[in-house]
Structure formats: structure tokens, C-alpha cells
Amino acid sequence: MSATTTVSPLHKREPLAVGFVLLHRFTLLPFAAFLDCLRLAADEGDRSRQVRCHWTFMASAGHEVLSSCGAAISPCLPFQDPGAFDYIVVVGGVQDDHDRMDTRAHAYLRQAEEAGVPLVGLCTGVFALIQAGLMKERRCCVSWYHHRDMIQRFPTIQPVADRLFIDDGNRLTCAGGAAAADLAAYLIERHLGKAWAMKSLNIMLLDEARAGTHPQPQPVVFGKIEDRVVRRAIAVLEQHLGEAIAMDALSERVGTSRRNLERRFREILGVGPQKFARDLRLRYGLWLLHYTGKSITEIGERCGFADTAHFSRHFRSAFGATPSEMRKRASEPGSDRVDPFFLHIDGRPTL
The missing domain is CATH 3.40.50.880 (Class I glutamine amidotransferase (GATase) domain)
Structure with a gap:
């Protein structure tokens, strides 16, 4: 024709x-x-x-x-x-x-x-x-x-x-x-x-249709991150706060090699993706301690840690207090509430 x-x-x-x-x-x-x-x-x-x-x-x-x-x-x-x-x-x-x-x-x-x-x-x-x-x-x-x-x-x-x-x-x-x-x-x-x-x-003043696989804009956790691979990896980690994702699986999800993913994280955020992911899950635990009545055992499980001792050890290392101490501090009159998902220090995930 x-x-x-x-x-x-x-x-x-x-x-x-x-x-x-x-x-x-x-x-x-x-x-x-x-x-x-x-x-x-x-x-x-x-x-x-x-x-x-x-x-x-x-x-x-x-x-x-x-x-x-x-x-x-x-x-x-x-x-x-x-x-x-x-x-x-x-x-x-x-x-x-x-x-x-x-x-x-x-x-x-x-x-x-x-x-x-x-x-x-x-x-x-x-x-x-x-x-x-x-x-x-x-x-x-x-x-x-x-x-x-x-x-x-x-x-x-x-x-x-x-x-x-x-x-x-x-x-x-x-x-x-x-x-x-x-x-x-x-x-x-x-x-x-x-x-x-x-x-x-x-x-409608839209340039073009975005594909279904286009990533959703995510809440900024540690400041603006320009690198698309790192930004996409963080988006995946934010949606899997209840589990420890294998780095091979994470790199495959964002379409790159594990070595490249680790290199980009260290260059941009100063830490590797594995530590970043754990720190993010600890921040989730901090939020749960402040805003829910869940037990520390439940919170540890919700954050993807194998047991309470494992959770408490990493939590104290990150925040300088055990989960029990942090909860007691949060319940005191005049204590400031926190929103750990929107905290940032110079754009880096320092806890």
C-alpha cells in the first residue's frame, strides 16, 4: 500500500x-x-x-x-x-x-x-x-x-x-x-x-509519555542525588525496608554490575550499598520506636534483622543508644519527635 x-x-x-x-x-x-x-x-x-x-x-x-x-x-x-x-x-x-x-x-x-x-x-x-x-x-x-x-x-x-x-x-x-x-x-x-x-x-504540556517502568519520584532521604543508578537503587531499598537485599540482586534490579554499583555508592555517598541499606533499615527502626507501640523484637523483625540482639547491636552503634534507651528518651516530656526518612547531613547517610 x-x-x-x-x-x-x-x-x-x-x-x-x-x-x-x-x-x-x-x-x-x-x-x-x-x-x-x-x-x-x-x-x-x-x-x-x-x-x-x-x-x-x-x-x-x-x-x-x-x-x-x-x-x-x-x-x-x-x-x-x-x-x-x-x-x-x-x-x-x-x-x-x-x-x-x-x-x-x-x-x-x-x-x-x-x-x-x-x-x-x-x-x-x-x-x-x-x-x-x-x-x-x-x-x-x-x-x-x-x-x-x-x-x-x-x-x-x-x-x-x-x-x-x-x-x-x-x-x-x-x-x-x-x-x-x-x-x-x-x-x-x-x-x-x-x-x-x-x-x-x-x-497537557507534557513532553512525552513515560514508560510504566519509569521510576517513581521518591522522598528525598539524604539530599538530592544526581546519579540515576544510585537514585534507583535507593528507591528499591526504600521499598524493601523489611528485608536485607542481596547486593547481586540489587545491582541486577537497577541494571548494572555489583562492582559498578558499589563504586558509585562510595563515590557519591561515601559508603557501600550494603552499609547504606542497613543504615536505612536502622532509620526505619528509629521511626518505629518513636511512632509505634511495637515491641523491640517486632521492630527488629520489621527492619529485616535476624534477631533482637543483632538489631540492638547495630542500632547502638548507629545512634549511641540501645533501642530501649531510645524509646524511653522519646517518651519523656518535651522530647523532640523525629522523621528519620527526611534527615540528611551534607547529603550523606551519616547516622
Whole structure:
């Protein structure tokens, strides 16, 4: 076929249909980022007609839904036939009320799964997929901010928090925030072609779509680190505070050799990755001592140490006091609270 007669994806493919399941106090940014990417790909210019993309807002009671910031989406329909959609996207709410469960929404998500419709969890929407029993033996992407909450609430789930989104076939999970636009662009490119995905991103003032494997921005622990390999390694270590990761496994995870990883850590941070990882786990232990009522034995286990004696020995070496002494000091009136994940000394992990 000549270049002048090539049929564009627009003429070959059906419109992309997406159903949104909005949970109580859903997070607005990931919803808006995903939706606007669809809206801008749906029509010429910025006219917002649902031509190439269709979307439907749904809620359990079929009425307006309040977002986490107080803005409401209205109107919302009752749950529709899931077979009418290419994807069903569930947008989760804030996690301050763990006991609140939308059982109607969970039942609808299971109905969609039985109908073979791919399910997308945006931000904390993945929590709803887990509660509905739809993430067994599935990879699961979650924001670094919610990582610890997830492993505490769902210990059998293995969340990934060092990338933007994961496409696991008919389950797609996204860390949320601006990454929702990247996931939407990914799906638009799949169904309509790259030109329509880029059109949306350009109007949204985004240069290009980031791949799902693109690392999440992580909380700065020891100041700004420019080296991408070291920064990615720290991101992995931050998400595995409960275990001692073998250096060979860590170097493989970040795509370099163990020797190169150790060299970069020493050049940039002044310590090797193994000591850095242990110091980071000790900081986690310090945080747990200050902010939880867990026993020292439990804290040692949570921080990946083989036994209490091992934990206490390294803790005293790092902080100049045993865990018991530190806890007693923290409980004294007027004692300063600490947030060890945001402490830094000249950009180096000196404890």
C-alpha cells in the first residue's frame, strides 16, 4: 500500500470506551489526568466531543461522588453493563478509614472480571481490587506513599513502588498522580495510535509519555542525588525496608554490575550499598520506636534483622543508644519527635 493510501488507526479502530468507578473521596488528580488524556484524544482540537473515546462515570448509588478535596462529580450513573467498556477504571479514595468498603463496587468489579473486561486501578483504586479478591498472584503497582500501608494491611500482596504503572494483562495498576496521564496515553496509543496519545500529552504540556517502568519520584532521604543508578537503587531499598537485599540482586534490579554499583555508592555517598541499606533499615527502626507501640523484637523483625540482639547491636552503634534507651528518651516530656526518612547531613547517610 502506498504512502498516500495508508489507512490511519482512526479509520481502522473502534472508539475507546472507558467506564470510571468512582469511590467515596476518590483522589482527583489521577482521575482528572486520565480523563483529560482521553478527552483530548477523543476529538479534534479541544472540542471535547466523545468521538474517538467514550467515558462514563459510575458510582454505587448512581449519584454524585465527593472527591478527597471536596469537589463533586455529577452526574454519575448506576453501574452499567461492563461489556460496554474496553476498560473499567476504579479510582480509589483516601485511606484514613480502612473499614469503609464499597461492597457494591467490589461486586461490580468481580462482574467485570467475569465478563473479561480489563480492570485498571488508579492510585488507591488498587486497594479496592485487592479487597474484591481480584489481585491474587498479580503484580501490583502502588505509590511509594501508600506502600507501607499496603504491606501492613495486605501482607500476602507484593506491591511494587519503584515504577509508574504495571500492565499485567487484564489488570493494570498505576501509582496515581500525574502517572495516570502516562497510563492513559499508553492505552490511547494501543487503541488509536501514537499520534493521538501525543496530541493529548502536548496539549497537557507534557513532553512525552513515560514508560510504566519509569521510576517513581521518591522522598528525598539524604539530599538530592544526581546519579540515576544510585537514585534507583535507593528507591528499591526504600521499598524493601523489611528485608536485607542481596547486593547481586540489587545491582541486577537497577541494571548494572555489583562492582559498578558499589563504586558509585562510595563515590557519591561515601559508603557501600550494603552499609547504606542497613543504615536505612536502622532509620526505619528509629521511626518505629518513636511512632509505634511495637515491641523491640517486632521492630527488629520489621527492619529485616535476624534477631533482637543483632538489631540492638547495630542500632547502638548507629545512634549511641540501645533501642530501649531510645524509646524511653522519646517518651519523656518535651522530647523532640523525629522523621528519620527526611534527615540528611551534607547529603550523606551519616547516622
